[in-house]
Amino acid sequence: MANHAFADLVGDEQVFFTEYFNKKPMLRKNAVPGDPRDILSLRKLDQLVNLEVIRPPYIKVNLKGDGVPEQGYSRNVVVQGQTITDTVDPEKIYELYRAGATVTWCSLNHIVPEMRDFTRVISEKMAVRTDTVAFLTPSAKKGYPPHHDPVDLFIVQLEGSKHWKLWNPPTPRLGNNAQYTLEGLGEPEIEVSLQPGDVLYLPYGTPHAATAEGSGSLHLSIMMRPRMWRDLLRETLDDLVGADVFNEYPHIGEARAADVEAVFKEKIHELVARLESVDTSAELDRLADLGRHLPGSSKGNTFQAIADMDDMGPASRLRRGKAPLAFGEDDNGRTQLTVNGHKIAVPTPIAETLAALGPDASITASHVFPGVDELRSAKAAQGLTRLGVFELVPAG
Ligand SMILES: [Fe+2]
Structure with a gap:
């Protein structure tokens, strides 16, 4: 996985950024070179679930549309005489899966070094925080009802197959979560039976619905949290208000002095002046760099x-x-x-x-x-x- 490149997901980068990125969903059949199970496999998930260090919420279980309470699949493990009360019980997870539950592996990049390397590749490129989540769905079970997510997604099918319907994002696009009905959505923009190695891109706010087929399905969801202008401006403001000139404590309560308003106005002017003189090129570089080093993809050696x-x-x-x-x-x-x-x-x-x-x-x-x-x-x-x-x- 460490050797997988950004281009394995998006194909031609220029086409991706001009036609699809932040606009509409994209389907790429047979996109991942080699065996997609090298990225993540059922075998690997078996090893992980038995590690005795995995705790909720790294694993979440969803049965018939409802989240299963963590106590339903956790147990005590004793390490050097100390009891850890909430590690995942593999037998209970398997039991729930047999009963038709979807098992979600959250933030695998926190646990699996190769996933972390992969999220680093994506974060470097996109300058955003990236997380990988694996969805394991038993055969012919609906994962979730039609909805959209507030994040950009790459979906990589790893084992089995899954039937997907995608609709173009509605306008205005809100960076929220929302549910839909199939009737309300009408004809999908993309309808596909996703096979191992196929990749989907969903810009944030893309309505989607998916159902596992045949022997069940394992897919990886690579989530990239969009940084809106409001997020970037907040970062810039935060940096600017760190200046010493804003480091005073005015009393603004009932007994505030008459000149507090004037001083406030002065501070606003000062802030505006500082905003006006921001070197936008250098500041965008700084913001991009911040985005590349958010939690989830850092490297230590x-x-x-x-x-x-x-x-x-x-x-x-x-x-x-x-x-x-x-x-x-x-x-x-x-x-x-x-x-x-x-x-x-x-x-x-x-x-x-x-x-x-x-x-x-x-x-x-x-x-x-x-x-x-x-x-x-x-x-x-x-x-x-x-x-x-x-x-x-x-x-x-
Ligand atoms: Fe989703």
Whole structure:
């Protein structure tokens, strides 16, 4: 799954963004290359449900249109003498599934590393928060009545098949949840029996209804939460009102002074002036970056990074780290550096090496400290890497 690309979902990106994105539903037959079960399979869900760490609401169960209370499928598990009261009981889940329940696996990207990698790919592209939810529906059971969701969706059929009806989004499009009747919706825009590897795109607000066929159905729903202008403007405002000039506490209660209104007006003018002078290109980049790093797709590799640093030698290849760095004056052969706000003094030859190293350049640890033997140079490089001044260039 980690190797799956955005294009596996959307096909030609340009066609997707000009014709379908945020406009109308799209169907792509046989879109996913290879075996779609590599993304997620019944086998994998069997393993997960038996892990003993899965708790509601990571699994939700819906029987005959109603949510089954969590107590109906959870149990106690004892870990090192401590009781965890609400882990999922696999036998009860299986029993409910046999009885015709739909089992929903929420935010799988919190649990399955490959899903997390996939949501990262999508979040990078769309600059929004992405979550993956898997729906397991027994044969010929209606999942949910016709409705629309407040999120953009990619539906990837993984096992079995499901019959879908999609209608174009109504106008105006509200970012809400809503239910429909089949009679009220009329003829669907797309009607399809979705087979493994097929992909659907539903812009937010697209009415849809789905029924499992044959042996039941497993599909993945990739949910992207739209960021409306109001959401983006809120972020921008939030950033602007953080300025010191707004950091005063006016009394606005009954005993408020006569000039409070005038000061309020002044603050509004100040805010408007700040809004007017926003660098829109840089601000959009900042907002996009915020969207890419919302929860659900972040990546951590700190344990591995620490182990790699411990293993550093003279031949290790380094580049400048992301830590902000400022150079001070030379003082008796030592130069003061400010790294991430911390001050350290390093031998001046090291400071010169750092100053000369371009943002895209790399260097071996043995060359960090000119004029000393390579082991000493590597030792100094290791210390600076721990501080974030350098980072290791991955091998290969
Ligand atoms: Fe839905």
